[in-house]
Amino acid sequence: MVTAMFADLAGSLLKERHEASLPVVQVAHPVGGVSVTEARTRITDAVVRGVASSLTGEGASSSPGTPARDGSAPEEAGRILIEGGEADALEEFHQRGWTDGLPVVLPTEDRVKAALRSVSGNPLDTVGCLLPRNATATLLDVAINAVMAGCRPEFLPVIVAAVEATQEADFNLYGVQTTTHNCGILVIIHGPISRTIGMNSGHNCLGNGNRANATIGRAVRLVLQNVGGATPGELDKATLGSPAKFTYCFAENEEKTPWLPFRTALGFRAEESCVTVVAAEAPHNINDHGSSTAASLLNTIAQTMATVGNNNLYVGGDTYLILGPEHARTIADGGFSREGVQQVLYERARVALARISPEKLAELSSWGGYQNRLEEWKEGIPLVRTPGDIRVIVAGGSGKHSAWCPTFGATRSVTRRIHER
Amino acid sequence: MTKPGFVHAYVPVGVSEAGMSHPVHRLETLSGKRIGFLGNGKPNTDVLLETLAAELKKQFPIEAFHFRKQIPSLAAPDELIAEICDRCDAVVLAVGD
Numbered sequence: 183m184v185t186a187m188f189a190d191l192a193g194s195l196l197k198e199r200h201e202a203s204l205p206v207v208q209v210a211h212p213v214g215g216v217s218v219t220e221a222r223t224r225i226t227d228a229v230v231r232g233v234a235s236s237l238t239g240e241g242a243s244s245s246p247g248t249p250a251r252d253g254s255a256p257e258e259a260g261r262i263l264i265e266g267g268e269a270d271a272l273e274e275f276h277q278r279g280w281t282d283g284l285p286v287v288l289p290t291e292d293r294v295k296a297a298l299r300s301v302s303g304n305p306l307d308t309v310g311c312l313l314p315r316n317a318t319a320t321l322l323d324v325a326i327n328a329v330m331a332g333c334r335p336e337f338l339p340v341i342v343a344a345v346e347a348t349q350e351a352d353f354n355l356y357g358v359q360t361t362t363h364n365c366g367i368l369v370i371i372h373g374p375i376s377r378t379i380g381m382n383s384g385h386n387c388l389g390n391g392n393r394a395n396a397t398i399g400r401a402v403r404l405v406l407q408n409v410g411g412a413t414p415g416e417l418d419k420a421t422l423g424s425p426a427k428f429t430y431c432f433a434e435n436e437e438k439t440p441w442l443p444f445r446t447a448l449g450f451r452a453e454e455s456c457v458t459v460v461a462a463e464a465p466h467n468i469n470d471h472g473s474s475t476a477a478s479l480l481n482t483i484a485q486t487m488a489t490v491g492n493n494n495l496y497v498g499g500d501t502y503l504i505l506g507p508e509h510a511r512t513i514a515d516g517g518f519s520r521e522g523v524q525q526v527l528y529e530r531a532r533v534a535l536a537r538i539s540p541e542k543l544a545e546l547s548s549w550g551g552y553q554n555r556l557e558e559w560k561e562g563i564p565l566v567r568t569p570g571d572i573r574v575i576v577a578g579g580s581g582k583h584s585a586w587c588p589t590f591g592a593t594r595s596v597t598r599r600i601h602e603r
Numbered sequence: 604m605t606k607p608g609f610v611h612a613y614v615p616v617g618v619s620e621a622g623m624s625h626p627v628h629r630l631e632t633l634s635g636k637r638i639g640f641l642g643n644g645k646p647n648t649d650v651l652l653e654t655l656a657a658e659l660k661k662q663f664p665i666e667a668f669h670f671r672k673q674i675p676s677l678a679a680p681d682e683l684i685a686e687i688c689d690r691c692d693a694v695v696l697a698v699g700d
Contacts, residue, residue: 183651184698192698203627214646214700221647225654233655234663237638237693239629260618264610271610280615289613315619323617330615357676362700409617497674545646592676 183233185211185224191360194417195314205236260322275330280408282400282428286330297325300335301342302603309342310349313356315411319345323409324401331401331429336379337394340457341401343600344369347459348406352594358461359412362419363493365590366426367406368462368502369399370575372445373455375600376433383433385579388465388504399431402459426464432577438507439576440514447520448597455602460502460573460595463492465585470509476516479509480523484530487565487586490537495563496546497591500571503527504585506578520574528569532562630693633663639691640667641683644675648697655695 184192186208196204209224234240264271271288275281287293298305298321305322312319321342328341348355348367358365371381382392390396412418420427436443445456468486473479483503494501503523505513513523535543535556546552556563566572573595578584589595630636640656642648649671656667668690672679687694 183655183695185700188698188700201627205627209651212700213648213651216647218647218650221650222654224651225658230655230658230662233695234633234659237630237633237636237695239627260614262612262614263606264612265608266610268610271612275612275615288610289615291611291613294613312617317617317619319617322613323615326613326615354677356678361676363676404615408615411619497676541646590676592674 183207183209183229185209185213187211188419191417191419194411195360205232207232207236279413281330282403282407284428286404287332289326289329293329294322294325297329297333297335297338298322300338300603301325302601309345312345312348312406312410314360314417315409317409317411319405319409324405327404327408328397328401331404332393332397333401334379334393334397337398337401339600339602340369340371340375340379340398341405343457343598344398344402344459345405347457347596347598350594350596353459353461353596354590354593355406355410357592358590359406359410360417360419361590362421363590364420364422364424364427365461365463365593366424366428366430367399367402368426368458368460368587369402369431370444370458370460371398371431371433371455371600372436372443372458372597373450373600374453375455375602381433383435383437383577387432387435387577387579388430388585395431395433396429399429402431403427403429424464426462430462430464432504434575435507435577438510440510441520441576444573444575445597450597450599455600456597457600458595458597460500460587461590461593462502462587463589465504465587468509468584468586469582470584471582474512476513476518479512480518480526481530483509483584483586484527487527487531488533488562490533492565492588493591494565494571494588495533496552498567498571499589499591499593500573500595501566501589502573502575502587502595504578504587505574505576506581506584507576508580508582509584510576521569523574524569524572527572528564528566531565531572532559533565534562535560538563633659633665635664635666636692637666637668637690639670639687639694640697641670641679641687641694642672642697644672645698645700652695652697655697 189208192206196202264274306320309319328338379394381394406412470482640652642652
């Protein structure tokens with residue numbers, strides 16, 4: 183039983199998960215945000231009859247099942263012949279919903295083969311099974327989408343590792359791909375490869391102007407959209423979406439990090455390159471040109487993060503603080519380790535109960551025993567559930583700015599080693 | 604492989620595992636059956652299912668069991684699904700929003 187606005191999502195998911203003949207009964211949208219009295223009116227006589235007949239099969243059609251969308255072998259099904267020139271082919275790609283709305287590079291055989299030469303393994307090796315479409319992404323599929331995004335061949339190992347990272351259960355790819363939340367996939371590159379492929383970890387690293395930053399993030403999005411099935415408005419049900427869903431990628435600024443680099447703090451070796459995927463909102467800027475001490479600056483950061491309406495506060499998960507190098511230096515000079523920063527922000531980035539509506543608090547009471555901890559949290563609800571859930575990384579250039587990236591909440595970031603050929 | 608006047612390119616969508624649907628097991632009758640009701644935890648989903656169960660009970664001699672996910676955005680844990688399978692003959696899911 184689903185609200186009418188989500189009936190297409192339910193139908194598509196059941197089809198992709200081999201359950202297309204399970205009946206779906208619609209009720210009027212919305213169910214949330216209305217009074218209990220109004221919610222009860224959603225159960226009409228027709229809904230009751232529909233559920234009863236669905237349980238017994240009375241009146242159900244005998245569906246023979248649904249054919250696979252692309253069920254034949256990749257060598258056969260994986261190519262398209264388009265009449266005309268490259269411009270006509272690109273128009274065809276737009277028409278078929280295979281782009282993000284911006285022009286793409288046509289994935290010709292020569293271009294895709296060149297990309298594949300940068301990774302080890304057979305082109306048909308599986309990188310992952312991508313939800314919600316439950317589709318296999320091979321090295322070939324990832325390479326095709328990387329070419330479309332405009333990647334150079336040497337970017338491919340990074341994208342493969344990023345797609346692999348989304349397979350971790352805690353990442354919750356299914357939820358991330360289909361949620362009404364606006365999260366994009368933040369891709370962070372750590373270690374030597376970020377320099378080898380010319381990534382930007384300095385000025386404007388979260389913005390425009392660098393090919394690797396721009397196209398690696400875009401490629402991951404295209405893989406998840408085209409292979410994973412997160413087609414906007416269909417299986418991707420984001421209410422608003424975000425510019426971060428086009429591309430969202432930067433490299434860690436290790437040279438300006440006053441602590442251990444992010445990956446070595448997690449236990450990876452310094453010579454290893456890694457990628458982290460985060461289901462995150464677009465960055466929220468934290469401007470503080472005035473504070474000259476760590477305590478003052480951390481207070482500004484904590485108060486910026488202590489907001490109502492973000493999923494971390496409601497659900498938990500981990501959340502990302504990107505410190506600009508000058509802010510990081512001020513904090514480190516004040517004697518704070520990364521763990522010290524996490525602890526202070528955990529204690530100070532709190533939301534007073536009075537800032538949350540009674541209805542929202544009541545809703546939260548059913549989410550993981552949230553309300554049972556209100557006594558513990560009477561001085562304020564913490565942004566996340568443990569200090570370590572506040573991930574701290576350094577990036578950017580000169581200036582007194584940092585950024586906070588709230589996440590989907592029902593997700594945890596994943597860091598994976600990048601295997602270079 | 605080129606053909607004059609045509610462009611050859613790869614398709615970027617991979618291979619879906621979706622194939623023929625599994626058959627749906629139906630109840631022969633609702634009489635005396637144990638029906639589970641599992642909400643996703645979004646607001647008023649419990650209201651929806653409790654109202655539905657009450658209406659069904661007026662018309663059919665069923666026994667209703669209510670379940671709830673802890674976090675709407677996460678899949679139901681295996682233990683909960685096993686419990687539902689153990690206690691119920693059929694289950695109605697509600698996805699509210």
